[in-house]
Amino acid sequence: MVLEKRLDYVFNGYQVPKGSRSARGKSVARRKAEDNGMLAFELLATVAGKLLSGEGNDTLTNIEVGNSRRVIEEKPLKTEHCEWGRCDEGAFVSNVGSPRRSPKYARKNYISTSSGEVSCAPFKNSCVGKAKIRGNVGGFCNHSGSMLGNRNEGHSHSYSGSHDGKSGDLMEEDVKPSPALGSSDSSVEVPPYPVFTPKRSSFPNYLGRDDDENSSGCTQPGKVNAKKAYRPQRIGDRRIRRLLASKHWKAPPLTSTDGELSNTGMKPVYRWKKMCSARQRTGHQTCAPFKKRKLVGTCSTSTSEGGISSEYVSGPPEKFIKGEASDSIASVHGVHGASSSFAGQKSSTNSGDFRVKLNIKSFRVPELFIEIPENATVGSLKRMVMEAVTTILGGGLRVGVLLQGKNIRDDNKTLLQAGISHNDKIDSLGFTLEPNTTHAPPPLESSEQPALLLPCNASEPLSRLSASPVPDPVEVPAVSPDPPLAITGNFIESDHDSAPSPLEVSLDKTSPNSLALVPVPEMNVEALAVVPFHQKSRRSELVQRRIRRPFSVSEVKALVQAVEKLGTGRWRDVKLRAFDNAKHRTYVDLKDKWKTLVHTAKISPQQRRGEPVPQDLLDRVLSAHAYWSQQQSRLQIKLQSEACLLL
């Protein structure tokens, strides 16, 4: 099947390496929701995420022009200029070879980028199938290309069946399949989506916090910003993180290393989440869990089935499936196996037996415009591409199913009913993955993806895929009381323990530079002490809990002062008034602090912990609390009486 998209970049050959990964321990679920497996599109997204994440890096690591693959080192882009110049044919970015090999490059890229050498301007993509990378300096030309990555050294046969990538129409998009890609089999197209590539943003603050730091004291009453509401970006980040955590879908957003990314990615995600929850409430199975295990068990057939010519959309990259460690690989295979059944299935009339193996062979990203100086390094270019793609996909993906170019919208149709039962047709089966940017995800009751996978009947929840593709060797703040998300934790563990992730390895090698990758969040000294640094925050910290930052006396004082004036219940105002500069203090934090202050004031000094708060402040807390509580009750009474009068 071909996944058609309107992207420029085509990531081809996205296959799950057979048994390439060792199982990882299952992570402990931290949130209930997490246990429910992933959504269909999550699955796809995962694939995308994989591309973008650690392995994705690999993918992006090598840039191919035309068919010849070249591994570009970190040399100035200029050197490659000519090449690019003629690349009309297409640049291919691929991850060639085993995933574990390329990490170095990836790392390198990051480093270079982080150094700020490259500045990228926002780029946008057009819907047409060609992707372009433009050097604003004129260094680059546009190319349409595909990224070929075949990480599936072991599965090459799968590719056999590819067809022209022509895919049919892509729904509303005008995208036309770009024939250019040789194997457009399953190219995932992402609709054009404006992406902003942050300049050197690069690494998001740890925990998404922007840190203000010094300002912590922040008692700047005078400085009431008229600035609109206080919207801590952080919140957004947090949200994302949380979502990710709960959904296991860490990849994309997180992937982005840029804090900024959150802006773009966040919203969609948020909405998505909302939707999801809404549905759940409604009882929809929207989030139908795939159960990885089940997949494995049921689906896994031998991949060896040869004959399958069609492409498949593969399940989540093994990398992502970390949850059930031991199974992860297996599950992946299972998917493959499923496909194989598919092939053989023709004969089997049993709809029940029907199995489809899916692999995403190519992933095309819409046109991207990247502004980059000529003297930037190739590595930085790669990184930019990565960021761009990440941004595009960060909000999640919507899945569409195309059969012979026709979009199958009825999610309730069985595959057979939809005509996806024969080989001949399977060839024309395609998927569309669209960035789930602004709109809510389409009803995914049974999104196609799931449908395809369903044959496997998963009964167990899909193990949480660890979205976090890149196992960053994250240094977990010593302070962090609880392990980051189970997934994360797990991830980390495994990384440390046994199988070092590629990234990690590379990191080691690049140790000298590694620091560059680890932006130290700006924070006050105490905070630093706690969190030495965090390595390239990528997703691993996904769910990292914010570090604890005890309120200083001055902060308490400021808080008390503000509350005395504004009262309780107006935390946003309090924040604005007294903590506008303390980015790490959200109004919720202030509210919580007040709560604890009140409690502290009520208990005996012996029971208090932490930095002692001057008694006079505590007294003020109590009085203010009493005062405002009274006010509140009065107000209520007043309202009530008014209501009564009206009645």
Add this chain to the structure above:
DNA sequence: CTTAGGG
């Protein structure tokens, strides 16, 4: 997004 509360 804000509040309010429970965890």
Add this chain to the structure above:
DNA sequence: CCCTAAG
């Protein structure tokens, strides 16, 4: 601090 329900 986190998480959520509500508004």
